[in-house]
Amino acid sequence: MSYQALYRKWRPQTFEDVKGQEHIVTTLKNQIRLGRVGHAYLFCGTRGTGKTSVAKIFAKAVNCLQPVDGSPCGECAMCRAIQSQTSMNVIEIDAASNNGIDNIREIRDEVEYSPTEGRYKVYIIDEVHMLSIGAFNALLKTLEEPPEYVIFILATTEAHKIPVTILSRCQRYDFRRITVDTITGRLTELAEKENLDVEEKALRYIARAADGSMRDALSLLDQCIAFYLNERLTYDHVLDILGAVDTTVFSRLLRSVLDQDIAGALKLIEDVVVQGRELGQFVTDFTWYLRNLMLVQSSDQLEDILDMSTENLAALKEEAARIKQAVLMRYIRIFSELTNQLRYSTQKRVLIELAVVKLCRPQMENNYESILNRLAVLEDKIENGMTFAPERPVRQAAVTEAVKAEEASALPPAQARDVEAVVGQWGKITSGLEASMMIMLKPALVSAGPDNQIILGFRQEMNKAYFDEESHRAAVEASVSEHIGKAIRIVTKLLDSGKSEEALFINPNKIRLEHVEFIDEDQF
Incomplete structure (x- = not known):
């Protein structure tokens, strides 16, 4: 049998397998258990958070011959048919490529026929926001009053593009970004099942790089394993594969900026480029590092939010003590703007170097934050004993x-x-x-x-x-x-x-x- 990607191989098959969406899972299980199933659902959320997986599990659960506390048994004929995608009761439609009014009219004609087996026909329309206005209008009546044996599940990453007339006819469920801890736990569990030798620190970095998406995390893990096949997957290996930079580089860069050492800061950027690191990821990670410094300055009770070891947290607090909050806010603004500029730029290195020079030379800007930065530099010089002018009698x-x-x-x-x-x-x-x-x-x-x-x-x-x-x-x-x-x-x-x-x-x-x-x- 050909190799199957991890995110496909380990796609959740029951509600219990779904991670990070307990608020949705509990509601759907209660509806099935109490016989209060609706006729139209809207699943919203960012990529890889489980929208399609939950829709398929829900389709199995409502047709399962022996449901267990609202969850599909996975053993009956209906569950196996839906799992193998041979059941005529579950119809998946990609609205990105089937977005015309004729496609919706076909659905409207098909719903008139009751299922040959099982209780419900479930239509899962993925990326529903891609439907044309005419297609949405054709769907309205059927969506409002479908036959009692039909359930519509609409999935989208951009709920704001869906007409209000559609929204008002659906039960809306918002899928949250999955936390780093939850993703790390799932990756650890799957690594054990796959007999993979992976360093925990490496899994945590993959979880953070996934940005709340379980599917992205599994894809990144798959990519790293493929490169270091039959070897222990370490944190440094993950950094090499993903083109990322170790956090100690961010500390060195910040110290160079605070010392207004332009040459030293640009040398660090050159090292990052020579090592082949991905510059967009570098900017994102440094912005995240500055964000952590800001949180440390704001409160002492942030161990759970910052997601780092005690040693790294202590080092972060030491760094935060060296920089004033107004200056830090200016740094975050400059690098946040840089993130948007890099998206369409072919000269990423030049833009990053310019941003670093701006950090070192606040007088290059004429705004409130840069003035505060310049004042902070002057105050530091005063505190260090530098006199600005002789005493005047x-x-x-x-x-x-x-x-x-x-x-x-x-x-x-x-x-x-x-x-x-x-x-x-x-x-x-x-x-x-x-x-x-x-x-x-x-x-x-x-x-x-x-x-x-x-x-x-x-x-x-x-x-x-x-x-x-x-x-x-x-x-x-x-x-x-x-x-x-x-x-x-x-x-x-x-x-x-x-x-x-x-x-x-x-x-x-x-x-x-x-x-x-x-x-x-x-x-x-």
Whole structure:
């Protein structure tokens, strides 16, 4: 007998063999056991989750001569006939190639004839969303009021493409993606039955690569076994066959990115290419690695969700402690976008290298996440003892003068002309602020407002939002009041670029400052 693929050889034959869809199996078994079988069912879900298998088991169960608790016995004449695909009671139709109105009219004519044996005629229409509009319309009446001996089971991976008129006539069952643990357990069970020598870590990786599909997992296992025939199938073997990369490479890549080591990061990419790894899978796996880091940062109780050993989890926590969450979110966004770009690209390596350079150089982007990334780099440098500019004696003098003024009397209210004083001392005002605040304040425009207000105008929402926070706004108010000797309130305003209202604002950065200049992190 010719070789039979694992997913065909081990296709579930009873409800008990179906893994990961207990919510559906229990409902169908109860309907059969209690005699409450419906006339039309819709099975929805991603590929390889058991839709067609459950439909065939259901067809056997409703026709079984000796059902056991709602499940087919597998021994009676009807079960054996359906299993061998010789029964006239079960009709499978591929809607992808039989999607015309004439095909449905044939079904409509056939349902008028009762089954020659058994209780029900079961029509299983796979990929039903491929039917034409005319075919759906021809199916409506028959689907709503079929003869009592007819059951329709419609299976689809894209339920949103099915007309509402069809949906309303069916009992809908949504098949879930199968968990990694469930797939691994099934693979382990089948490996024992097939007398295969397979490393557990290899099976877990295959289960994760299957992305919730039991059929895909069995196909991947079949592929790996064929290459390493009569050998022990190890984790490294699976990585070689699937073109995947060991997770230690992801850790090394992340460390290179955090250190802004472009040369080191690109060397890692080159090694991956030279080893013949599949670049699309590499990007997917690295995105998954970043996702795990994000989850570790979010909670300490994620051992079950992360699906990894205690040692790997400890290493992941160590990595997560090195990176700020806002920076990590930017990395995930860039690689998620990269996944979509690679799908239609013929220059995958170039796109991956560009994405890695972006990770190392946040100043290449001009958005909120990249600004936070740049601020995080600056804060790390500050924490590591790097100074950005020498101490300025003028700052201490200004503080002393402000203290004396406060002791003498309360500060008088600010007037519109005080904007000139703010602009004139802008360098001194900003020099006393934190480095991150100085950068966010750099694009500010200044104007006077009513009720002792100094208005800071910004063209970017993120800058305005930054100084809408009470602590940041209060720090600027204190510094301005200290230097101009008057009590003021800071108000932020979002400006539309090119609008006439900008004429009311002054750009203090265009004024030549004698004492202080803004610091650009690119110089470090």
